Amino acid sequence: MPPRRCTAPATLQTSSDSDDLEDFIMRCLSCEEEYDADDAGTCKECYQEANEAEEELRHEIEELKAKLSFLALPSPLLNPSTGDLVLLPADDSSAVPIPAHKHILVSRSPVFKAMLENDMTESRSGTIKISDVSYDTLRAFVDYLYTAEASLDNQMACNLLALGEKYQVKHLKTYCEKYLIAKMNWDKAIANYAFAYQYNCKQLLNAALAVILDNMDCLTQNEYYAELVDSHPRLVVEIYETYLVRQLNTAGAFRLQDQS
Amino acid sequence: MPPRRCTAPATLQTSSDSDDLEDFIMRCLSCEEEYDADDAGTCKECYQEANEAEEELRHEIEELKAKLSFLALPSPLLNPSTGDLVLLPADDSSAVPIPAHKHILVSRSPVFKAMLENDMTESRSGTIKISDVSYDTLRAFVDYLYTAEASLDNQMACNLLALGEKYQVKHLKTYCEKYLIAKMNWDKAIANYAFAYQYNCKQLLNAALAVILDNMDCLTQNEYYAELVDSHPRLVVEIYETYLVRQLNTAGAFRLQDQS
Numbered sequence: 001m002p003p004r005r006c007t008a009p010a011t012l013q014t015s016s017d018s019d020d021l022e023d024f025i026m027r028c029l030s031c032e033e034e035y036d037a038d039d040a041g042t043c044k045e046c047y048q049e050a051n052e053a054e055e056e057l058r059h060e061i062e063e064l065k066a067k068l069s070f071l072a073l074p075s076p077l078l079n080p081s082t083g084d085l086v087l088l089p090a091d092d093s094s095a096v097p098i099p100a101h102k103h104i105l106v107s108r109s110p111v112f113k114a115m116l117e118n119d120m121t122e123s124r125s126g127t128i129k130i131s132d133v134s135y136d137t138l139r140a141f142v143d144y145l146y147t148a149e150a151s152l153d154n155q156m157a158c159n160l161l162a163l164g165e166k167y168q169v170k171h172l173k174t175y176c177e178k179y180l181i182a183k184m185n186w187d188k189a190i191a192n193y194a195f196a197y198q199y200n201c202k203q204l205l206n207a208a209l210a211v212i213l214d215n216m217d218c219l220t221q222n223e224y225y226a227e228l229v230d231s232h233p234r235l236v237v238e239i240y241e242t243y244l245v246r247q248l249n250t251a252g253a254f255r256l257q258d259q260s
Numbered sequence: 261m262p263p264r265r266c267t268a269p270a271t272l273q274t275s276s277d278s279d280d281l282e283d284f285i286m287r288c289l290s291c292e293e294e295y296d297a298d299d300a301g302t303c304k305e306c307y308q309e310a311n312e313a314e315e316e317l318r319h320e321i322e323e324l325k326a327k328l329s330f331l332a333l334p335s336p337l338l339n340p341s342t343g344d345l346v347l348l349p350a351d352d353s354s355a356v357p358i359p360a361h362k363h364i365l366v367s368r369s370p371v372f373k374a375m376l377e378n379d380m381t382e383s384r385s386g387t388i389k390i391s392d393v394s395y396d397t398l399r400a401f402v403d404y405l406y407t408a409e410a411s412l413d414n415q416m417a418c419n420l421l422a423l424g425e426k427y428q429v430k431h432l433k434t435y436c437e438k439y440l441i442a443k444m445n446w447d448k449a450i451a452n453y454a455f456a457y458q459y460n461c462k463q464l465l466n467a468a469l470a471v472i473l474d475n476m477d478c479l480t481q482n483e484y485y486a487e488l489v490d491s492h493p494r495l496v497v498e499i500y501e502t503y504l505v506r507q508l509n510t511a512g513a514f515r516l517q518d519q520s
Contacts, residue, residue, distance in 0.1 A: 024284065030301075030303075033303065039305070040304060041290075041307030042290045043290075044295070044299045044301040046290035061317065066434070068327055068328055084344070102342060
């Protein structure tokens with residue numbers, strides 16, 4: 001006989017002809033589905049407390065978002081005349097100078113702070129030339145310093161992360177690293193692994209290594225493998241060393257299992 | 261016979277000599293206390309989902325806080341030489357000018373925007389004189405425009421709220437309004453009520469009115485009452501009108517109860 005359905009939430013019902021615990025059915029206050037004692041979760045008080053706690057967290061998130069929206073500044077490109085210096089890609093003499101404010105650059109980056117608060121060329125000329133960067137990347141970089149937002153694809157995330165590392169803008173580096181981890185797959189794993197090593201991104205490095213270790217059977221066929229062997233042979237050695245440790249640990253665990 | 265204790269979480273136990281539902285005891289997965297079916301809350305799946313959801317919300321809060329810490333600017337008083345204008349309390353000619361950046365003021369307040377982006381005296385002179393404000397309040401106001409933080413007491417909250425209204429800095433107004441609501445009591449209710457009316461703070465007005473309506477028996481003895489009758493008699497009338505409506509509604513509800 002199937003358990004009888006109860007209409008009131010969180011009430012307990014029993015079939016009249018059996019004491020079997022399976023027959024006791026309650027209704028969940030959250031999903032409103034029936035469940036038996038084996039699937040019981042929390043008491044009513046904890047459910048209500050959890051609801052209130054969630055409400056408070058959501059309220060806190062709303063307040064933080066309102067504060068962020070207050071603190072975010074418009075891109076200096078929207079009102080170039082107010083800037084007191086400009087940035088230029090060093091390799092593109094035809095690029096339109098990107099306006100910015102000294103005090104913003106100083107507050108966002110210890111490298112800009114050292115550069116602009118001392119009597120250096122950039123401080124005197126009001127022009128900061130940045131090498132190895134495209135106009136679009138530099139523009140996105142400056143925008144990020146004002147808005148804490150950037151429109152990313154894989155290439156832009158790598159470019160901005162490199163600038164974040166160079167100018168010690170930690171928040172930008174983390175922002176790009178998270179994007180790269182979220183978009184990680186086998187095709188990108190080796191390139192990301194080398195990139196993470198170069199720019200000292202521990203979380204990205206671990207995420208890439210995990211994907212590589214899960215695909216050791218096709219490692220040498222990966223299009224970036226030979227390139228990595230040439231450019232960073234020690235990094236390739238590290239992959240094999242980590243793989244070996246894992247293999248040995250797994251074998252050890254099997255042996256222990258067999259003995260027990 | 262008391263219910264037997266079960267050791268495993270969320271398992272159901274029954275005493276051997278009774279089918280009474282009261283005897284079925286589960287252990288809450290959250291507080292680990294025992295409960296019976298009448299106090300059942302959620303199923304295990306919803307408990308786990310709620311835990312994961314809470315984890316995600318806390319993670320989102322951490323990320324928002326990191327972003328805020330990136331976007332918050334240091335007070336311009338820490339590095340006055342970088343400012344491109346100054347603010348002064350109009351009534352204190354000996355006050356030390358408070359440095360600021362035009363583009364920050366413009367981005368935080370539509371009133372400063374109109375003032376500084378047009379050819380007005382302040383824009384040309386680089387000096388903004390602000391009337392009816394103390395040096396300390398003006399300094400806290402400027403700091404808030406950079407940091408979104410202020411050290412408040414009741415007086416400072418009122419002063420900054422007034423500036424928030426005058427310069428249309430909505431976030432500051434809300435920030436101060438929340439502080440005043442949190443600190444509301446009977447001693448402050450009438451003053452807050454008049455203040456909220458003057459500065460168009462709906463939430464503070466409602467909070468103050470609620471406290472007043474709960475203390476109608478001592479309304480006329482409140483030290484600010486006579487003052488309010490003199491300064492804002494229409495506001496006092498509104499208190500009595502709201503009180504009357506509430507009395508009539510309560511009386512109506514009692515009548516309906518008697519008839520049923």
